[in-house]
Amino acid sequence: xxxxxxxxxxxxxxxxxxxxxxxxxxxxxxxxxxxxxxxxxxxxxxxxxxxxxxxxxxxxxxxxxxxxxxxxxxxxxxxxxxxxxxxxxxxxxxxxxxxxxxxxxxxxxxxxxxxxxxxxxxxxxxxxxxxxxxxxxxxxxxxxxxxxxxxxxxxxxxxxxxxxxxxxxxxxxxxxxxxxxxxxxxxxxxxxxxxxxxxxxxxxxxxxxxxxxxxxxxxxxxxxxxxxxxxxxxxxxxxxxxxxxxxxxxxxxxxxxxxxxxxxxxxxxxxxxxxxxxxxxxxxxxxxxxx
Numbered sequence: 001x002x003x004x005x006x007x008x009x010x011x012x013x014x015x016x017x018x019x020x021x022x023x024x025x026x027x028x029x030x031x032x033x034x035x036x037x038x039x040x041x042x043x044x045x046x047x048x049x050x051x052x053x054x055x056x057x058x059x060x061x062x063x064x065x066x067x068x069x070x071x072x073x074x075x076x077x078x079x080x081x082x083x084x085x086x087x088x089x090x091x092x093x094x095x096x097x098x099x100x101x102x103x104x105x106x107x108x109x110x111x112x113x114x115x116x117x118x119x120x121x122x123x124x125x126x127x128x129x130x131x132x133x134x135x136x137x138x139x140x141x142x143x144x145x146x147x148x149x150x151x152x153x154x155x156x157x158x159x160x161x162x163x164x165x166x167x168x169x170x171x172x173x174x175x176x177x178x179x180x181x182x183x184x185x186x187x188x189x190x191x192x193x194x195x196x197x198x199x200x201x202x203x204x205x206x207x208x209x210x211x212x213x214x215x216x217x218x219x220x221x222x223x224x225x226x227x228x229x230x231x232x233x234x235x236x237x238x239x240x241x242x243x244x245x246x247x248x249x250x251x252x253x254x255x256x257x258x259x260x261x262x263x264x265x266x267x268x269x270x271x272x273x274x275x276x277x278x279x280x281x282x283x284x285x286x287x288x289x290x291x
Contacts, residue, residue, distance in 0.1 A: 089125065134200050137172070166215050176212050183213070225276065229291075232274045237267040240291075242283050253281065262287060 190206035
């Protein structure tokens with residue numbers, strides 16, 4: 001083999017070794033991140049068909065609406081609010097905002113005659129988000145006195161007041177309902193709600209919110225659940241099903257142990273549709289029997 005051929009062979013072999021070395025380095029880096037990286041890094045990989053929370057807007061956007069073709073611009077400008085868009089807004093309150101000419105513009109530029117309104121033109125509809133705000137309500141009640149009885153036997157009467165949702169607490173029904181809605185419907189943990197309340201100017205700890213939830217559940221919701229339970233058992237047919245859940249920090253049970261949320265419901269033809277959920281540690285048949 002000539003010297004040029006040997007040099008060419010060696011150069012090719014060096015290139016192959018460099019590529020193999022790079023592949024090995026990449027493999028080691030990947031396995032190191034998987035082994036020692038934080039949990040957020042380990043779970044950051046997006047599987048095919050899944051959506052990242054960071055690119056949800058791009059993935060969910062309607063590209064035809066974002067980038068209309070030139071021949072559809074005129075149609076979009078003249079399009080009236082029909083169909084789905086109209087249906088989605090029909091249950092919301094509507095406010096009218098009418099733009100008028102300023103007083104100094106109410107003269108005809110040709111003959112200086114005052115202009116008079118002859119009609120109005122619909123331009124567009126917008127949905128406005130009004131951020132929540134907090135206010136403190138101080139409750140008072142008046143005391144009344146009978147002036148006729150004042151000399152002999154004084155008589156006083158005080159105005160009646162509704163009971164608070166929780167005794168000796170500044171929580172209002174609306175505030176507690178919002179905390180429970182955020183946690184159980186929107187799946188927002190109390191520690192995140194704590195930050196939201198702080199951003200609105202109220203120092204409200206997660207421990208206080210937890211106490212509110214337990215007190216309201218005990219005093220107000222449990223009697224309602226008991227009533228629904230009695231009504232449910234009056235039905236001729238019931239549906240029941242269970243689904244796996246995992247409970248953290250449960251006594252004498254591992255966090256990875258399967259527990260079950262049972263749901264009981266009326267049949268499709270019932271006059272009083274009811275759905276009740278009940279937590280149980282197992283899927284044993286004794287649980288629906290006891291229910």
